[in-house]
Amino acid sequence: MNRNACFPSVYMGQDLEESVENLLKIRERLVLDLNAVHPPKEELRTSYKEMLDRCSSARGGNLYFPYLGTGRGSGPFVELADGSVKYDLICGIGPHFFGHSHPGITKAMVYSSLMNTVMQGNLQQNVDTLDLLEDFLLLANCKGASFGHCFLTTTGAMANENAIKILFQKSSGAERLLAFSGCFSGRTMALSFMTDKANYRKGLPRALMVDYVPFFDFANQENSIQRSAQILEEHLNRYPGEYAGMCMELVQGEGGFYKASKEFIDSIVTVLQRHKIPIWVDEIQTFARTREPFAFQMFQLDSVVDLVTVGKVSQVCATLFTAEFKPKPGLISQTFTGSGSAISTCSYLLKNILQGSIPYGETSLNMEIHRKFVDKFQGIKSEFEADFEGPYGIGSMISFTVFQGDLVKTKLFIHRLFENGVISFIAGENPYRVRFLVPSPVLEDWHIDEIIDLLKKTLRELS
Ligand SMILES: Cc1ncc(COP(=O)(O)O)c(C=O)c1O
Numbered sequence: 001m002n003r004n005a006c007f008p009s010v011y012m013g014q015d016l017e018e019s020v021e022n023l024l025k026i027r028e029r030l031v032l033d034l035n036a037v038h039p040p041k042e043e044l045r046t047s048y049k050e051m052l053d054r055c056s057s058a059r060g061g062n063l064y065f066p067y068l069g070t071g072r073g074s075g076p077f078v079e080l081a082d083g084s085v086k087y088d089l090i091c092g093i094g095p096h097f098f099g100h101s102h103p104g105i106t107k108a109m110v111y112s113s114l115m116n117t118v119m120q121g122n123l124q125q126n127v128d129t130l131d132l133l134e135d136f137l138l139l140a141n142c143k144g145a146s147f148g149h150c151f152l153t154t155t156g157a158m159a160n161e162n163a164i165k166i167l168f169q170k171s172s173g174a175e176r177l178l179a180f181s182g183c184f185s186g187r188t189m190a191l192s193f194m195t196d197k198a199n200y201r202k203g204l205p206r207a208l209m210v211d212y213v214p215f216f217d218f219a220n221q222e223n224s225i226q227r228s229a230q231i232l233e234e235h236l237n238r239y240p241g242e243y244a245g246m247c248m249e250l251v252q253g254e255g256g257f258y259k260a261s262k263e264f265i266d267s268i269v270t271v272l273q274r275h276k277i278p279i280w281v282d283e284i285q286t287f288a289r290t291r292e293p294f295a296f297q298m299f300q301l302d303s304v305v306d307l308v309t310v311g312k313v314s315q316v317c318a319t320l321f322t323a324e325f326k327p328k329p330g331l332i333s334q335t336f337t338g339s340g341s342a343i344s345t346c347s348y349l350l351k352n353i354l355q356g357s358i359p360y361g362e363t364s365l366n367m368e369i370h371r372k373f374v375d376k377f378q379g380i381k382s383e384f385e386a387d388f389e390g391p392y393g394i395g396s397m398i399s400f401t402v403f404q405g406d407l408v409k410t411k412l413f414i415h416r417l418f419e420n421g422v423i424s425f426i427a428g429e430n431p432y433r434v435r436f437l438v439p440s441p442v443l444e445d446w447h448i449d450e451i452i453d454l455l456k457k458t459l460r461e462l463s
Pocket of ligand 1: 155185282
């Protein structure tokens with residue numbers, strides 16, 4: 001990977017290069033011991049508990065896990081301030097695709113830390129932003145899509161919020177949007193009314209009108225395709241001319257790692273196209289994690305997608321849109337479009353994908369990792385039978401159910417698994433699932449073997 005590509009040449013120089021190489025060596029030494037799961041240190045138990053209590057009080061709510069990191073990590077391992085070391089298989093709910101302390105990421109961050117500013121934004125975009133925008137467009141268009149523009153932002157929710165504004169401005173007069181049931185879109189005021197969770201909008205005044213189309217039902221495929229197309233048709237006939245677009249998660253993330261079939265998506269797209277409804281694909285969770293860099297490429301939607309939003313793995317979030325959807329000046333603008341380190345880290349990722357160092361398609365690294373989990377999960381299934389089902393999901397989005405997906409038992413499992421040294425998270429609803437967003441580029445076979453052993457240990461303890 002050419003470092004020049006993620007750092008302006010004005011900062012290059014042999015003394016700097018040598019210093020950075022030295023820093024990398026020091027960093028490597030600093031995390032050398034982080035190569036195995038470790039329980040908490042007895043002598044830190046009390047002080048750690050106190051820190052957790054102070055954290056809950058300061059932020060006004062308990063943490064989901066008793067997780068306060070030291071800032072040290074290596075590959076899939078992360079260290080907590082209680083002295084424990086754990087496999088991080090949720091990666092901050094997605095972002096740390098390269099795991100912890102990855103040399104390429106560290107290098108990109110060191111160079112960006114020497115820039116004149118911390119954040120870039122509306123009035124201050126450096127040349128690395130330009131480079132990144134062009135790389136995003138190159139990658140998104142490499143299989144035939146025709147995105148003309150890319151707007152950076154700091155969170156997935158803001159990328160989606162910008163998409164909504166672009167859609168409504170384009171189809172003035174429209175007041176409604178369409179989405180799949182079970183979707184998660186973010187937690188701004190507007191998105192609280194798109195995210196399909198009633199308790200996430202409790203007490204809020206309605207900020208957006210969204211009508212839902214049932215997501216693909218794997219257990220009842222033919223019927224699901226017909227039923228969803230029919231319900232979509234009914235919405236469109238009930239409110240003609242009132243829809244600004246449809247938001248689609250092709251693989252539902254928070255919803256439980258449910259992947260739609262191509263036939264299902266094609267049938268929805270056919271209806272949308274007949275009614276001239278713009279198509280927006282939310283790839284905040286799927287970006288870089290499936291068989292192709294974008295899930296819409298895997299579904300061959302290149303010629304029909306109008307907008308796509310990305311986040312998480314990309315560090316800096318983005319809304320990409322075709323020239324037809326270019327907003328009028330003033331509609332989208334931000335003081336902060338991204339930190340220098342997020343921009344250079346994203347650049348490192350995109351250049352690795354574009355240059356083929358992280359393989360997608362036939363030889364997809366994510367799919368290879370998924371296959372390895374599928375193989376190993378056979379052993380768990382044969383031992384625990386109905387108490388373990390899966391894996392579900394695709395690529396580096398891996399999920400499974402324990403104890404028939406019961407909420408209480410699934411939460412108990414996730415917390416016990418955390419104590420035993422693997423960080424996961426919950427997803428879906430009835431059945432509830434356990435999910436991993438694994439750091440594909442740094443996960444080795446022996447890691448997977450150890451993870452499987454820890455899963456079995458936890459299941460045995462709770463069975
Ligand atoms: C599909 C999807 N859209 C939007 C979001 C919101 O992203 P953020 O939490 O960065 O605001 C998420 C976050 O989990 C997501 O999974």
